[in-house]
Amino acid sequence: MTPLPKPTSSPPTEEELLARLSRVQEKISTRGYDCYVSFDPVNIYYLTNFANYVHERPFILIIPPRGAPTMLAPVLELTHVKTKARCPLEYLTYYEFPAPDGENWNDIYPGAFPADPLVGIEGALPSAIQETTPGKTIIDDLIDEVRLVKTEYEIARSVHACDILNEGHRKLLEICRSGVLEVTVFSEVTTLMMMKIISDIPDANYIVTKPLAGVSPPSTSHDPHFVLTPFIAMETGGPHVSGVAGQIDGYGMEIERSFFIETVPEAARRPFDVMMQARERAFEMCVPGTVFSDIDRETRRIFIEAGYEDNLLHRTGHGLGITGHEAPYLALGDDRAAEPGMIVSIEPGIYIEGLGGFRHSDSVLITEDGPVSLTEAPDRLEDLVVTD
Amino acid sequence: MTPLPKPTSSPPTEEELLARLSRVQEKISTRGYDCYVSFDPVNIYYLTNFANYVHERPFILIIPPRGAPTMLAPVLELTHVKTKARCPLEYLTYYEFPAPDGENWNDIYPGAFPADPLVGIEGALPSAIQETTPGKTIIDDLIDEVRLVKTEYEIARSVHACDILNEGHRKLLEICRSGVLEVTVFSEVTTLMMMKIISDIPDANYIVTKPLAGVSPPSTSHDPHFVLTPFIAMETGGPHVSGVAGQIDGYGMEIERSFFIETVPEAARRPFDVMMQARERAFEMCVPGTVFSDIDRETRRIFIEAGYEDNLLHRTGHGLGITGHEAPYLALGDDRAAEPGMIVSIEPGIYIEGLGGFRHSDSVLITEDGPVSLTEAPDRLEDLVVTD
Numbered sequence: 001m002t003p004l005p006k007p008t009s010s011p012p013t014e015e016e017l018l019a020r021l022s023r024v025q026e027k028i029s030t031r032g033y034d035c036y037v038s039f040d041p042v043n044i045y046y047l048t049n050f051a052n053y054v055h056e057r058p059f060i061l062i063i064p065p066r067g068a069p070t071m072l073a074p075v076l077e078l079t080h081v082k083t084k085a086r087c088p089l090e091y092l093t094y095y096e097f098p099a100p101d102g103e104n105w106n107d108i109y110p111g112a113f114p115a116d117p118l119v120g121i122e123g124a125l126p127s128a129i130q131e132t133t134p135g136k137t138i139i140d141d142l143i144d145e146v147r148l149v150k151t152e153y154e155i156a157r158s159v160h161a162c163d164i165l166n167e168g169h170r171k172l173l174e175i176c177r178s179g180v181l182e183v184t185v186f187s188e189v190t191t192l193m194m195m196k197i198i199s200d201i202p203d204a205n206y207i208v209t210k211p212l213a214g215v216s217p218p219s220t221s222h223d224p225h226f227v228l229t230p231f232i233a234m235e236t237g238g239p240h241v242s243g244v245a246g247q248i249d250g251y252g253m254e255i256e257r258s259f260f261i262e263t264v265p266e267a268a269r270r271p272f273d274v275m276m277q278a279r280e281r282a283f284e285m286c287v288p289g290t291v292f293s294d295i296d297r298e299t300r301r302i303f304i305e306a307g308y309e310d311n312l313l314h315r316t317g318h319g320l321g322i323t324g325h326e327a328p329y330l331a332l333g334d335d336r337a338a339e340p341g342m343i344v345s346i347e348p349g350i351y352i353e354g355l356g357g358f359r360h361s362d363s364v365l366i367t368e369d370g371p372v373s374l375t376e377a378p379d380r381l382e383d384l385v386v387t388d
Numbered sequence: 389m390t391p392l393p394k395p396t397s398s399p400p401t402e403e404e405l406l407a408r409l410s411r412v413q414e415k416i417s418t419r420g421y422d423c424y425v426s427f428d429p430v431n432i433y434y435l436t437n438f439a440n441y442v443h444e445r446p447f448i449l450i451i452p453p454r455g456a457p458t459m460l461a462p463v464l465e466l467t468h469v470k471t472k473a474r475c476p477l478e479y480l481t482y483y484e485f486p487a488p489d490g491e492n493w494n495d496i497y498p499g500a501f502p503a504d505p506l507v508g509i510e511g512a513l514p515s516a517i518q519e520t521t522p523g524k525t526i527i528d529d530l531i532d533e534v535r536l537v538k539t540e541y542e543i544a545r546s547v548h549a550c551d552i553l554n555e556g557h558r559k560l561l562e563i564c565r566s567g568v569l570e571v572t573v574f575s576e577v578t579t580l581m582m583m584k585i586i587s588d589i590p591d592a593n594y595i596v597t598k599p600l601a602g603v604s605p606p607s608t609s610h611d612p613h614f615v616l617t618p619f620i621a622m623e624t625g626g627p628h629v630s631g632v633a634g635q636i637d638g639y640g641m642e643i644e645r646s647f648f649i650e651t652v653p654e655a656a657r658r659p660f661d662v663m664m665q666a667r668e669r670a671f672e673m674c675v676p677g678t679v680f681s682d683i684d685r686e687t688r689r690i691f692i693e694a695g696y697e698d699n700l701l702h703r704t705g706h707g708l709g710i711t712g713h714e715a716p717y718l719a720l721g722d723d724r725a726a727e728p729g730m731i732v733s734i735e736p737g738i739y740i741e742g743l744g745g746f747r748h749s750d751s752v753l754i755t756e757d758g759p760v761s762l763t764e765a766p767d768r769l770e771d772l773v774v775t776d
Contacts, residue, residue, distance in 0.1 A: 318444075
């Protein structure tokens with residue numbers, strides 16, 4: 001078995017960022033674009049290490065086929081960009097939004113392009129920016145493609161993020177007892193993780209740091225997706241579904257478990273077992289070369305054959321990286337093949353109203369030798385019954 | 389002087405939401421659109437009370453000129469939409485992202501439109517959605533226009549949000565002493581505000597609840613905009629610049645103060661005074677009928693005549709509402725006139741490296757009788773020197 005890569009919590013080097021840029025620029029050249037425009041803060045962060053909130057003052061990265069990208073940014077934020085960006089950039093600035101005629105971002109932006117250009121753009125680019133882009137635009141999410149396979153540095157950051165989530169999840173199982181409120185779980189677990197982030201990463205960027213922790217008790221765990229309900233209480237029995245997730249200084253991973261307090265209702269045993277079979281099969285298949293839709297087809301087959309077709313609400317998993325949800329997708333519609341260096345969640349689940357949700361999720365690195373889970377918690381039913 | 393409206397923390401009624409929709413649909417009709425498409429989670433929240441995070445599974449609201457809008461949403465989230473939305477909606481769902489051919493969101497989405505439609509869209513609409521929209525699209529931020537003037541309900545929610553921020557800011561001034569770290573301020577003030585939110589609003593939506601608190605000591609306060617720096621310490625002297633802001637169950641307001649610990653450096657007195665003159669002038673001008681760019685021109689004139697032209701980094705203020713930054717803008721480029729029911733920040737500021745930042749910000753309601761500040765904290769120099 002492949003040993004887990006060593007964690008790191010240091011910021012990316014210029015070399016790391018230039019290697020990412022060079023993979024992006026290779027695609028820009030190959031596809032014949034004169035420029036590529038990135039607005040998605042996730043992609044700008046990936047290429048520069050500068051993170052921003054989207055608001056009315058836009059930050060836009062204009063990437064030529066070679067050489068340094070140009071960052072269009074408001075004057076107010078220029079020192080922030082320069083402090084955080086760890087790669088060479090050219091700058092174009094505008095004073096404010098809105099500014100007097102001729103001095104707005106959209107007056108200055110077209111000047112960043114050559115004459116009559118062919119411009120690749122993100123599918124997420126706001127239509128107002130697309131409209132202002134000179135020449136012809138083509139939607140082409142090529143930075144997302146580059147992000148599919150993680151660099152060694154990204155893997156080491158992901159391991160570090162998972163270490164923090166693992167610690168948070170241990171705490172969560174330690175404090176979840178009958179009667180405990182979700183707000184207590186949220187507060188104690190996120191505080192613990194935040195303290196660890198602060199001590200590990202003195203310069204952590206809090207724009208991309210959002211640790212989350214929640215638990216759905218059996219009365220709501222049939223309805224997946226994390227929505228904090230502060231006053232909901234843990235109950236004897238289960239399945240409860242835990243979720244410890246979120247970005248840790250830019251790297252978003254997750255760990256989730258279906259677990260029980262004190263006792264296991266008889267009716268919960270079979271769906272738990274079927275979920276474990278689907279999960280085991282998904283892990284087995286998560287090796288280089290497997291087509292992701294085949295994994296989802298296979299877990300669905302296991303659930304459907306066991307009679308749970310109406311209890312399926314989502315795909316088997318999704319990619320993880322600088323966001324907590326990204327390509328590739330372990331879903332019927334994703335016919336990409338698994339490659340070493342991809343990190344995905346494996347989380348086949350079923351949801352039975354009146355009984356609860358059955359889902360474990362792990363953040364899993366695909367390697368030449370097979371899947372390596374970066375998250376760690378008990379997974380067997382007998383190890384997931386918490387008691388005092 | 390106009391009395392402060394009474395605060396409320398209850399969710400919007402169906403009547404409130406239908407009144408907002410009707411203002412939007414009036415514009416849709418007047419401008420001759422067959423439909424309007426909204427993707428911005430802020431606008432969807434404004435019209436429905438349902439808030440979402442943007443991720444790869446889109447939520448799209450298709451609004452006809454009359455009748456109920458159609459919400460395109462993933463199956464996984466349907467119960468969340470139905471639980472939170474407080475107005476009549478039609479639903480169109482898709483199973484997953486990605487799904488097999490023919491079952492993706494973009495296969496289903498065009499079915500929501502009449503034949504060959506003229507469609508109004510947001511400037512923030514992702515280009516990938518615009519490309520999939522049938523007929524002809526026209527960028528027209530008409531929901532943003534409707535949001536400019538607040539309803540009575542919105543004003544009452546904003547008063548409630550400001551009450552919480554005011555309490556947070558009192559706490560902030562109470563604990564800011566020389567040597568105290570920003571992380572302590574952040575943690576104590578946000579915890580206090582969060583506890584108040586939890587007790588006032590049992591069903592608060594934590595997707596749109598993000599209370600923030602920070603302080604920049606004089607060594608960094610010349611560089612505005614909130615970026616949490618956990619280990620930076622408060623210092624004797626000043627100006628420190630505080631910021632207590634963020635969304636409180638959907639309503640985003642702010643309060644900020646330049647303040648001092650123990651002593652006031654002599655060099656800080658004049659820029660503080662000039663900032664106060666500019667601020668007083670901005671308040672005076674903030675009455676119905678004033679053109680916003682004139683307010684910014686006037687505060688700039690005061691700063692420039694006092695010799696601070698090089699110390700200007702931003703406009704005089706911005707609108708507030710369900711976001712913490714929105715139109716209208718007290719900026720040279722915004723020639724809208726002030727109207728009763730608008731809520732704006734008034735925060736003219738100057739920034740002097742080596743000395744610090746000089747900026748107070750308040751959240752101010754424009755009424756027939758003039759501006760009414762919804763935020764409350766000392767503003768005079770002599771009241772802003774904290775000591776034990």
